[in-house]
Amino acid sequence: MNLPAAIFSVAVAAGAGWAITALDNSTRPDVIARQLSLQPAADPARIVSLYAEALRRDSASPYRWADLGDAFTLDNQVPAASYCFEHALALNRRLPQIWLRDANFHFQTGTDAAALKSAVRVLQTVPDYDGVLFNYFDRMIGNPSQVLAEIGQNRRAAVSYASHLIATEQVDDARTAWQALVASGMADKPLAASYVGLLLRAHRYAAAKADWTDFAGVPRDPPNLLFNGGFEDDPSGAALDWRIQPSDQFETAIDNTVAHDGKRSLHVRFLANANVSYANLTQLVVVPPGSYELRAWVRSSGITTNECPRLEILDPELPARLDLRTEPFCGSSDWTLVTQHVTVPAAAPLLAIRVIRLASEKFDNKIAGTFWLDSVQLVPY
Amino acid sequence: MKGSRGYSNLRRLILFLAAASAFAATPVASIVSSTDFQLSGANVIAAGVPSWPLMAGDTVVAGTSTARIRFVDGTVVTLGPKSKATVQEKNDDLSLRLLSGFLTFTLAPNSTLSVYSGSTLVPAQSGVATTAQAGGSVANKIVVPPPPGLPPTLSDY
Numbered sequence: 289m290n291l292p293a294a295i296f297s298v299a300v301a302a303g304a305g306w307a308i309t310a311l312d313n314s315t316r317p318d319v320i321a322r323q324l325s326l327q328p329a330a331d332p333a334r335i336v337s338l339y340a341e342a343l344r345r346d347s348a349s350p351y352r353w354a355d356l357g358d359a360f361t362l363d364n365q366v367p368a369a370s371y372c373f374e375h376a377l378a379l380n381r382r383l384p385q386i387w388l389r390d391a392n393f394h395f396q397t398g399t400d401a402a403a404l405k406s407a408v409r410v411l412q413t414v415p416d417y418d419g420v421l422f423n424y425f426d427r428m429i430g431n432p433s434q435v436l437a438e439i440g441q442n443r444r445a446a447v448s449y450a451s452h453l454i455a456t457e458q459v460d461d462a463r464t465a466w467q468a469l470v471a472s473g474m475a476d477k478p479l480a481a482s483y484v485g486l487l488l489r490a491h492r493y494a495a496a497k498a499d500w501t502d503f504a505g506v507p508r509d510p511p512n513l514l515f516n517g518g519f520e521d522d523p524s525g526a527a528l529d530w531r532i533q534p535s536d537q538f539e540t541a542i543d544n545t546v547a548h549d550g551k552r553s554l555h556v557r558f559l560a561n562a563n564v565s566y567a568n569l570t571q572l573v574v575v576p577p578g579s580y581e582l583r584a585w586v587r588s589s590g591i592t593t594n595e596c597p598r599l600e601i602l603d604p605e606l607p608a609r610l611d612l613r614t615e616p617f618c619g620s621s622d623w624t625l626v627t628q629h630v631t632v633p634a635a636a637p638l639l640a641i642r643v644i645r646l647a648s649e650k651f652d653n654k655i656a657g658t659f660w661l662d663s664v665q666l667v668p669y
Numbered sequence: 670m671k672g673s674r675g676y677s678n679l680r681r682l683i684l685f686l687a688a689a690s691a692f693a694a695t696p697v698a699s700i701v702s703s704t705d706f707q708l709s710g711a712n713v714i715a716a717g718v719p720s721w722p723l724m725a726g727d728t729v730v731a732g733t734s735t736a737r738i739r740f741v742d743g744t745v746v747t748l749g750p751k752s753k754a755t756v757q758e759k760n761d762d763l764s765l766r767l768l769s770g771f772l773t774f775t776l777a778p779n780s781t782l783s784v785y786s787g788s789t790l791v792p793a794q795s796g797v798a799t800t801a802q803a804g805g806s807v808a809n810k811i812v813v814p815p816p817p818g819l820p821p822t823l824s825d826y
Binding site: 322325326327351355358383385388389392395396398416417418419420422423424427428 | 694695696699701708709710711712713714716717718719720721722724726737739745
């Protein structure tokens with residue numbers, strides 16, 4: 289073997305040896321420390337020393353500073369831990385993971401206000417940790433006003449937080465959050481729909497009506513108790529507005545080409561492919577006890593079968609208490625005013641106004657034709 | 670042991686902080702996992718954030734790897750992959766209830782933590798690793814701690 293080849297071989301062997309050592313995770317102090325920290329009765333001081341060595345080898349890494357901060361926390365050296373997390377953030381203020389570790393440190397040491405600040409920085413950066421952080425807020429902060437004040441004008445985070453409070457059915461906190469979002473102009477229709485749904489499920493009918501009408505910009509006690517009775521606005525999805533459940537057996541949609549009043553109406557088009565049991569257009573309305581009249585303009589074209597569309601007034605909590613139906617609208621007819629008187633008892637503060645079609649028991653039962661609805665009103669009688 | 674003193678001090682600190690705060694719940698443990706897991710219904714992304722606070726009332730569902738729970742008294746619980754457990758506190762008594770899967774735990778000296786498998790209390794003594802399976806068996810083995818100065822085994826890292 290000639291000399292250059294021998295030197296090359298030795299260099300390759302030395303490089304391989306160095307690489308094996310350098311790439312062997314089992315010798316890295318942070319790896320050893322992490323493993324040691326999982327042992328029962330591990331010595332916190334030794335974990336600190338291992339992470340300190342890891343930091344000495346890579347002092348520019350915010351992760352190594354955060355590791356040492358975690359170790360100091362475990363060793364009850366809170367000021368030293370705090371210094372490490374501050375240093376980690378000073379090295380990089382854009383990494384959500386470092387803010388998150390700082391937040392977890394503050395949660396663990398009871399400095400919740402500082403934890404909230406860091407956690408909100410995470411929320412303002414990425415949505416990935418919303419769920420777990422909101423759970424921490426529920427347990428450790430407990431004040432939605434404080435959380436929203438910290439979130440500030442970050443609409444994504446604020447709406448996500450309010451959605452969490454709604455989804456977890458924290459009614460009072462959700463209401464606080466909702467009102468804050470409305471005041472700051474960050475509330476939107478999808479959030480309104482889920483929020484109103486929460487209040488109705490919690491039987492907070494007066495609050496649901498008040499908050500919905502305030503959001504929708506209509507008077508709290510309008511002459512017509514129904515919202516969007518002329519279908520001039522697209523349904524918001526809220527229960528106190530028209531709600532449409534789609535189906536492939538019929539079409540329920542706003543009709544821009546036909547109207548009794550205004551520019552639009554609503555049509556239900558039956559496709560002659562099924563014996564439809566229809567109850568797919570509903571609006572809930574909060575009413576004080578008393579006497580009311582439902583008024584609506586209806587039109588039909590080629591409605592077949594013996595069971596045809598009707599309007600229904602229902603107590604959704606207990607249908608046996610109140611369930612009134614108009615006569616069915618069959619065949620073809622031009623716009624016709626339909627009225628239905630209803631007396632609302634004190635025990636039924638919520639009504640459902642629906643379009644229904646019962647399934648037919650006849651052989652020829654696949655309904656076809658179109659039904660239009662416009663200018664729907666519920667007024668004191 | 671020095672380690673026990675450290676945990677004891679940390680526990681005292683946390684109890685003090687708990688008393689200082691009228692509302693806030695206090696973490697009773699921290700959880701570590703190398704893969705994503707669920708904490709009280711929320712998905713937790715483990716990458717880059719090794720340790721998460723755990724409070725009484727929390728329910729943990731481990732991901733595809735084990736999840737290690739270290740209580741403030743030093744008790745360590747290893748929750749099996751996809752296993753589910755909940756931390757409960759009643760009258761200042763802390764307990765961990767295995768709901769599905771399996772776990773192994775080693776009580777720290779003087780630990781008052783109770784571990785249940787479903788509604789059955791799992792008998793255990795400090796320093797002895799105990800494995801429990803939901804609705805199934807319990808096994809114990811003596812844990813010999815590694816001698817001081819030597820790194821622990823990395824086989825399960």
